Amino acid sequence: MYTLTSSSDFVSDSLLKFVESTGIAGFFTSMGWGSVAMICVAFFLLYLAIRHKFEPLLLFTIAFGMLLTNLPGANLYHTELFADGHVHWDIFVANAGLLDYLYLGVKLGIYPCLIFVGVGAMTDFGPLIANPKSFLLGAAAQIGIFVTFLGAFALGFSPAQAGSIGIIGGADGPTAIYLTSMLAPELLGPIAVAAYSYMALVPVIQPPIMRALTTQKERAIKMRMLRPVSKLERILFPIIIAVIISLLLPSAAPLIGCLMLGNLMKECGVVDRLSKTVQNELMNIVVIFLGLTVGATATAEAFLNFRTLGILVLGVLAFAMGTASGVLLAKLMNLFSKEGNKINPLIGSAGVSAVPMAARVSQTEGVKADPSNYLLMHAMGPNVAGVVGSAVAAGILLSFLG
């Protein structure tokens, strides 16, 4: 039988337990300030995505994943289940939250590859087939990856972490996520945020570098019209590329294979339903899962440190160096080209993937130099070559550091 005193104790104990179980109480623990700071970062990213439309499809979902994972007590994501770079299956089912289950798609390298199927189905490789020299510009733009790789090592990151940071320079979100989830999963949150933020900032980062490295006369170069590409060439291209690259670099096979699978679906014309599905429904679903779970890895412990600051600085340097090396190689190629076959160096910057934003930047800068100059289709060549190049670079890094 309860006395009045014991009843009041029971009520106060119950209320205390309830208050302690709320998320609000979590803000007053040792890492509570970190959660508050990360929630503010998530709000800021949501603001950038919604108000300024900075890569909204991914930044929006990443920001929301970041918000969910930093709400104290929600227990949607547990870093300890993925500690030391592998999944702890023995404690997984008993402890996993919703985002832990969804994160398996990132951890096992499934989402980036599925996104590449969709990217392939949406990409027109025609300009690259018509002008294969574009592959060289796509290769040059990858130099930023390896210079940043060395820069990150100089700052004290391990080789695997340095490789993951360097790949930001490839300006290819799925590739960066794929490589980081394999080499340095502990850096996935900051690297994904840096990669997608800088991809959104391509129109801000690239033009000053492009203008600084070219003259007015070079920017006004008009390129020869591309030859028409037959349907058979378009069908054979993805098959040949997938076979050659997979044989030379098996570690790049998942990314290149999926990219070319999507492209073949589009070009062959007999599986329209599949092509439309991977371009729309599948792509959208995977983007939601990928964004949420990558955002969820950005916990206060993983994000709020000097490493993140270093990654953000190195990321922008990687982008800048990729842009510069693409432009400089185009200028070098012009030294050996005949009059009439010259390349407008502005298309070199499009070698840093970021499809099609980087090609649009080349077009915009070209029009500023000469309003009658149309560079978009020419820039699409190096742009899609950059996608292939960054996947190849990721494969090489994976085979050396994985």
Place this chain on the structure above:
Amino acid sequence: MNMLIVTGWGWSEMLWVALISICLVFFVLVLLVFIMKLFGFVFTRRAAAAAPAGAPAVVQGQLHEEEIAAIATALKLYRGALHDRESEVLTIMNIKRAYSPWNSKIHSLTQLPDKK
């Protein structure tokens, strides 16, 4: 914070990996340039062989500004003429009068006596 993870890798290993990686990226993509060039050569020759004898060669050149402006204007006019606003005229295609004893004319009139 422990950023430096001991891996046994020093600067010489890192420099070699970076150098070899750059060379490999260029090697793979230059190989693709040659393959695609060969590919393009074969296909342009096939197209030339398939063209009827004596037909004038098609020369691809940069479009003139006026031509680009004309194409852009034509596209603009075409898009402008596309049906993007409803006519706001509603046409009633079908009127369905559901039968009910409450709106039945025959039931609302006084029945004449049956003279049979």
